[in-house]
Amino acid sequence: MNRFEELIEKDIDERATALFEIEKVLFTKRYNLSKKHTEIFSVQSISMIYAIWEGFIQTSFCLLADEINTQNIHPENLKEELYIHHMESTFKQLNEYPNKSNKKISFFNKLKEFFGFDVVRLKSGVNTQSNISYEVLNGILKSYCLIPFPEHWSIYSYPNTSLKDSLSLFLRYRNGVAHGGDISSEEKVTQEVFDRYKKLVLNLMYEIQIKMNEAQRNTQYLK
Numbered sequence: 076m077n078r079f080e081e082l083i084e085k086d087i088d089e090r091a092t093a094l095f096e097i098e099k100v101l102f103t104k105r106y107n108l109s110k111k112h113t114e115i116f117s118v119q120s121i122s123m124i125y126a127i128w129e130g131f132i133q134t135s136f137c138l139l140a141d142e143i144n145t146q147n148i149h150p151e152n153l154k155e156e157l158y159i160h161h162m163e164s165t166f167k168q169l170n171e172y173p174n175k176s177n178k179k180i181s182f183f184n185k186l187k188e189f190f191g192f193d194v195v196r197l198k199s200g201v202n203t204q205s206n207i208s209y210e211v212l213n214g215i216l217k218s219y220c221l222i223p224f225p226e227h228w229s230i231y232s233y234p235n236t237s238l239k240d241s242l243s244l245f246l247r248y249r250n251g252v253a254h255g256g257d258i259s260s261e262e263k264v265t266q267e268v269f270d271r272y273k274k275l276v277l278n279l280m281y282e283i284q285i286k287m288n289e290a291q292r293n294t295q296y297l298k
Contacts, residue, residue: 079142080288086134087280090127094273097123102266117264118252121272125249128276129203131283132215139219139287140197143296147194157197157296160218164198165189206246209239212279220296221286245272
């Protein structure tokens, strides 16, 4: 196991421990929470799971970018998908072209400098859009030349194998609380609901770990 693999493994272990600790506090009798406190914290627990999940995405792709940067890759050797991601991360103007003349000049000067570099230095961080849906997740994976998830992912079978639907429902729970809404009584966060999304996030993290390790070993991001 190389250093990159060790760092990913350590990050997942810490996040898995946090998930199990949250579950232990909320859904065992060890801490003698009142019914009211259990209801309050259980609703917030879905947002906690999501925060752990999005944190993993940010951390893991930062680690992957750092690993790729150590290889001193020439731009011509990098696959187009990752090079485009590199450009769009560096230049927000590609999505919002400047109107003022001085900003246009500055943009083009920076572009000339960018294309003059002999070595790629990827910027850390990915755009999760604060909602890692099925489409957003696969978009991030493809930008790093990783194999995307199929819509029907056989490893995940509750309530069905539709990863797209499962992530959509997960986000609906999370956004209902995070955006100031409320979760209706039939959607209260029971231990069964918590366990469903805990397992979903764990399965996704472990699978992304496999995808990243394979990509790093096989240099999938190179032409």
